[in-house]
Amino acid sequence: MTVSAEARPPFPPFTRETALEKIRKAEDAWNSRDPERVSLAYTVDSRWRNRSEFIQGRPAIVSFLRRKWGHENDYRLIKELWAFTEDRIAVRFAYEWHNPTGAWFRSYGNENWAFDAQGLMRERHASINDVAIGVSDRKFYWDRVGPRPADHPGLSELGL
Numbered sequence: 569m570t571v572s573a574e575a576r577p578p579f580p581p582f583t584r585e586t587a588l589e590k591i592r593k594a595e596d597a598w599n600s601r602d603p604e605r606v607s608l609a610y611t612v613d614s615r616w617r618n619r620s621e622f623i624q625g626r627p628a629i630v631s632f633l634r635r636k637w638g639h640e641n642d643y644r645l646i647k648e649l650w651a652f653t654e655d656r657i658a659v660r661f662a663y664e665w666h667n668p669t670g671a672w673f674r675s676y677g678n679e680n681w682a683f684d685a686q687g688l689m690r691e692r693h694a695s696i697n698d699v700a701i702g703v704s705d706r707k708f709y710w711d712r713v714g715p716r717p718a719d720h721p722g723l724s725e726l727g728l
Contacts, residue, residue, distance in 0.1 A: 576608070580687070581655065587657050591649055595661075603629070607629045611690045613625055614629065617692075617694065618632065619694065644663060644664050648660050659681070660679075661678075677694055680692075
């Protein structure tokens with residue numbers, strides 16, 4: 569296999585270990601809240617379904633993420649492996665955020681991912697539900713922007 573400059577290891581076929589690595593890399597990228605950085609993990613023509621919105625291509629992904637993080641303040645995300653096959657990974661996730669008026673939410677969801685041979689995601693299907701929470705109900709605490717610390721509990725450890 570010839571690896572392109574855009575390639576994003578690990579590559580399919582996935583093992584449990586490489587699926588976990590791919591998930592953590594995705595979580596860390598999303599926690600950067602950098603739309604351009606996040607978009608580079610997807611094929612140039614990647615297709616998404618995010619809730620009821622259909623998105624295709626990197627420019628649309630960047631636009632979507634800018635809008636998302638313009639509304640979802642202090643966003644912090646945790647992803648967890650659900651299942652995997654040779655070129656697909658299913659994750660469950662939760663993220664906490666507050667809207668511009670200060671109301672806090674925890675969003676729960678599932679994503680189904682399909683990858684090309686270069687490790688770029690060609691499809692992302694996300695189903696997400698938002699639950700209002702109080703400030704005292706928050707569970708995701710780490711520096712405002714950046715990866716979740718290695719010692720911060722995951723979803724299962726938090727009972728989510």
